[in-house]
Amino acid sequence: MPRYDFRCRSCGATFELRRTMAQANDPAVCPQGHPDTVKLLSTVAVTGAASGSAAPQPPSGGGGGCCGGGCCG
Numbered sequence: 001m002p003r004y005d006f007r008c009r010s011c012g013a014t015f016e017l018r019r020t021m022a023q024a025n026d027p028a029v030c031p032q033g034h035p036d037t038v039k040l041l042s043t044v045a046v047t048g049a050a051s052g053s054a055a056p057q058p059p060s061g062g063g064g065g066c067c068g069g070g071c072c073g
């Protein structure tokens, strides 16, 4: 079960809760009983190929006379 970090905006305490992902966005209550808490973004190492590389198109050269007539194959 993943762990989520929360921070209380009333007393500034940080605490963590274990809850299912379905409950990740549910409001959490501070251990001191304050309902005004925010969920902290946990440090998740996300690695991925995010940069899309557009390969340059090769210039279309002028057709020669060789392969046009079937002499090469």
Ligand SMILES: [Zn+2]
Pocket: 008, 009, 010, 011, 012, 013, 030, 031, 032, 033, 034
């Ligand atoms: Zn609190």
